[in-house]
Amino acid sequence: MKIAFLNPQGNFDPLDSHWTDHPDxxxxxxxxxxxxxAMASYGVNxxxxxxxxxxxxxxxFSTPFDYYPxxxxxxxxxxxxxxxxxxxxEKLWKCLKDYVVGIEKLYVRERTFPDFITGHYGDGGLSAxxxxxxxxxxxxxxAHSLGAQKMDKLGVTAENFQAIxxxxxxxxxxxxxxxxxxxxxxxxVSTSQERFEQYSHPLxxxxxxxxxxxxxxxxxxxxxxxxxxxxxxELDDVIADRYTRTVAAYAPNRVEKPVIVSSSRxxxxxxxxxxxxxxxNDKKLNEEANLLIVVKGISNAYKEYSKVxxxxxxxxxxxxxxxSAHKARDRVFFMNISNQKELAALYxxxxxxxxxxxxVSLYEPFGxxxxxxxACGLPAVATKNGGPSEFxxxxxxxxxxxxxPEDIINIAxxxxxxxxxxxxxxxxxxxxxxxxxxxxxxxxxxxxYLEVIEExxxxxxxxxxxxxxxxxxxxxxLLL
Numbered sequence: 278m279k280i281a282f283l284n285p286q287g288n289f290d291p292l293d294s295h296w297t298d299h300p301d302x303x304x305x306x307x308x309x310x311x312x313x314x315a316m317a318s319y320g321v322n323x324x325x326x327x328x329x330x331x332x333x334x335x336x337x338f339s340t341p342f343d344y345y346p347x348x349x350x351x352x353x354x355x356x357x358x359x360x361x362x363x364x365x366x367e368k369l370w371k372c373l374k375d376y377v378v379g380i381e382k383l384y385v386r387e388r389t390f391p392d393f394i395t396g397h398y399g400d401g402g403l404s405a406x407x408x409x410x411x412x413x414x415x416x417x418x419x420a421h422s423l424g425a426q427k428m429d430k431l432g433v434t435a436e437n438f439q440a441i442x443x444x445x446x447x448x449x450x451x452x453x454x455x456x457x458x459x460x461x462x463x464x465x466v467s468t469s470q471e472r473f474e475q476y477s478h479p480l481x482x483x484x485x486x487x488x489x490x491x492x493x494x495x496x497x498x499x500x501x502x503x504x505x506x507x508x509x510x511e512l513d514d515v516i517a518d519r520y521t522r523t524v525a526a527y528a529p530n531r532v533e534k535p536v537i538v539s540s541s542r543x544x545x546x547x548x549x550x551x552x553x554x555x556x557x558n559d560k561k562l563n564e565e566a567n568l569l570i571v572v573k574g575i576s577n578a579y580k581e582y583s584k585v586x587x588x589x590x591x592x593x594x595x596x597x598x599x600x601s602a603h604k605a606r607d608r609v610f611f612m613n614i615s616n617q618k619e620l621a622a623l624y625x626x627x628x629x630x631x632x633x634x635x636x637v638s639l640y641e642p643f644g645x646x647x648x649x650x651x652a653c654g655l656p657a658v659a660t661k662n663g664g665p666s667e668f669x670x671x672x673x674x675x676x677x678x679x680x681x682p683e684d685i686i687n688i689a690x691x692x693x694x695x696x697x698x699x700x701x702x703x704x705x706x707x708x709x710x711x712x713x714x715x716x717x718x719x720x721x722x723x724x725x726y727l728e729v730i731e732e733x734x735x736x737x738x739x740x741x742x743x744x745x746x747x748x749x750x751x752x753x754x755l756l757l
Contacts, residue, residue, distance in 0.1 A: 317350030402457025499719030578611030
């Protein structure tokens with residue numbers, strides 16, 4: 278079977294260039310790449326179809342085709358459309374018709390079309406619908422995030438819509454998502470909450486029925502178990518030494534205490550400040566455990582925090598001020614971790630100290646970070662709001678601790694359960710590695726996709742109706 282992944286934004290190359298450093302090179306690209314590779318391991322041929330860029334500032338994306346070394350069955354295909362320079366995803370909507378023309382020409386030239394298409398984000402979904410209309414190829418839609426929720430977060434109203442739309446192009450994004458969810462043979466979601474809470478937004482009313490089980494399939498994102506696993510590496514000794522030096526610089530007698538690891542982006546919704554307050558306000562927790570907050574790019578946060586730009590720098594400054602006010606530099610530590618391999622090693626070091634991972638976000642759509650820690654054998658305390666509630670407790674079995682992120686006392690109680698109940702900590706550590714590998718690896722995600730695709734690929738589907746403004750005729754009507 279041949280499957281095409283349509284992902285016009287961002288780009289892909291063997292070195293994963295620009296990932297995490299640009300808004301269009303985030304988690305969606307990781308998802309697409311890892312899922313494609315996992316599908317290929319089951320004998321499926323996969324094309325990741327994106328955009329060709331011939332721009333001196335983006336030299337990695339200039340060739341029509343590319344491949345991942347050592348991976349057979351996955352091809353990166355770059356289509357010429359929208360000019361040659363890099364364009365952010367908000368500027369691609371009017372060009373997608375040319376992307377689809379380019380895809381069609383490619384497969385006509387190769388004399389073979391995909392058996393199935395997966396459309397990613399609204400632009401990939403709309404493109405899949407356009408191609409489905411031309412070639413009657415069934416497609417699925419994976420939104421990754423939906424525009425209606427973004428509008429809500431930005432506080433969009435009828436009064437400010439036009440001004441905000443100039444930046445975010447919601448007048449194109451929302452109609453694209455509507456078409457994608459209506460005409461796909463199935464909508465893949467990460468959690469049941471995503472289905473019932475996000476797709477039920479009033480802006481999608483009458484475009485998809487969230488109560489229709491045939492229209493949705495849950496396929497959770499996977500953990501990269503090539504990196505996040507319980508097998509020690511030489512890097513573990515390097516990270517253990519770095520951790521020892523980090524703690525010993527302020528509190529040599531606390532090196533062997535259990536460690537609570539926090540690793541997330543420094544932004545308000547991640548609620549690292551709430552975790553810090555929960556830790557500092559519990560005397561017993563202070564005495565018996567260390568809190569380690571992962572940072573990137575600075576070796577001594579207490580001295581170098583002013584070098585961190587933007588919102589992350591502001592939040593880091595506030596965290597450090599809170600620590601200083603509590604005179605807690607001998608209990609709260611910041612450590613530079615620069616990549617995923619180092620992070621996995623840190624998790625294994627924390628396991629050796631009978632520690633835990635903590636993520637108390639105000640809301641987490643899925644929550645891959647706790648699963649990555651768990652894949653290394655590190656038990657987790659996670660927010661009850663969002664995705665973690667679906668994998669920390671499954672079929673009545675507990676695999677971690679859920680807490681209320683807005684209740685610092687409840688957070689502290691959750692942390693103490695794993696710090697002071699060593700038996701529970703060890704029991705969880707033993708079972709979570711196999712649990713994640715079985716149910717939350719990319720192999721598991723690929724199996725779920727392929728099961729659903731086999732079931733749905735022969736299902737009759739409606740011929741998509743594409744709004745004329747996506748075809749270069751007129752402008753979209755105002756949403757609000």
